Amino acid sequence: MLLTVKDLYVNYGNVEALHGINLEVEDGEIVTILGANGAGKSTTLMTISGLVPPVKGGIFLRDLEISRLQAHEVVSHGIAQVPEGRRVFSTLTVQENLDLGAFTISDKDLTKKTLRWIFTLFPRLEERKEQLAGTLSGGEQQMLAIARGLMANPKILLLDEPSLGLAPILVKSIFETIRQINESGVTVLLVEQNARAALKLAHRGYVMEVGRIVLEDRADKLLKNPEVRKAYLGG
Template sequence: MNLELKNLHVAYGNVEALHGINLHINMGEIVTILGANGAGKTTTLMSISGLVKPNKGEILFDNQALHSLPSHEIVKRGITQSPEGRRVFGTMSVIENLNLGAFTSQNIKKNTQTLEWIFRLFPRLMERKHQLAGTLSGGEQQMLAIGRALMGNPKILLLDEPSLGLAPILVRSIFSTIKAINDAGVTVILVEQNAKAALKLADRGYVMEVGKIVMEDKASNLLKNPDIQKAYLGGTIK
């Protein structure tokens, strides 16, 4: 079972954002997508989750086409997304936000087990479960956004900029939790401006520039690549 994007083209009106990208994700991996703002990283994730539709090309999961399905059907097949900017529902409580993540599941026992697992991953959410999401700190809202995505019991979790705007100590905590989620059997596709942290966590990485994949390699190799160091890692890594 794997996820494949084949010759994927996506346009917003007359402007093409993805120019025929190809990538594959093997089950059990953490794969990071690197690139500057506007490179097409978020569009790639939104294409996988069905929020934008390709003009051309295919998205295949376990050899079944996803690109023609509505987004809620893609969630049912085991792919969920934690969006950039968190996008929690501020006037709803933490527990209400989490329950929304299970909207495609009728299995109450499984939902309860998943919720208990999320509270083990993020004890802060358990402490704040009746608090309005809009009153949480940025780090807590990020935990909530990831937890809400996990309530769909995904096989693949799409994470878009999970460390954005967070203090370094919270960044370390979030990345440690992503590793724990992966260790529990969830495949992770990670879009992240903190390239160094992402590459240290990931198995493989793709580099995007203006809607194209320009490099693919093991994350450890990308971390040592002088071009990647110069472009994304602030110079040589000692």
């Protein structure tokens, strides 16, 4: 198993945000986490990536326990997060944003190879590499946020709401790119409000409610599940 989360508890101040989460992601999978706002999806990703410390429980990358590591150490072990809301460095160029994504990589040849691959995935970023990131469209900023995550050469990419605020045609394009990224060998853990698109893309899914996982199954089965359809797919 590539990623294992065992009995994970997380607090924000005195409030318990996650109540004993268990989930697994196999090498090569796309796994999605569904749930309403406030269910704990983003908290789960931020805890895996070392941005929020757990109160108890374990997070394992293969056999390595990573739940007590700093965020930059988690990245160096092969986990990169693309945060909700893109969060590109708006006063830096596209190229400078990408360079920052590779800060844990000492192999310059690998960085060049990764950059070439990213420009085949996102040709528009190559066209705009000298442009300030803050002047890009929302869709281009989302491409840049994903590309910056990929520059770390991750084993697993954590994506938090990649379709948020994008026009439907761009959503389709972003999801197709996520499929290509996965087919190239990057495992993906995806948090996404667009449940239908996420389940069509993913191999498996988990449903979260108020800090707990209440359902897990193959994505095709979740698409047909009456409760999931009613709650997340509009009937």
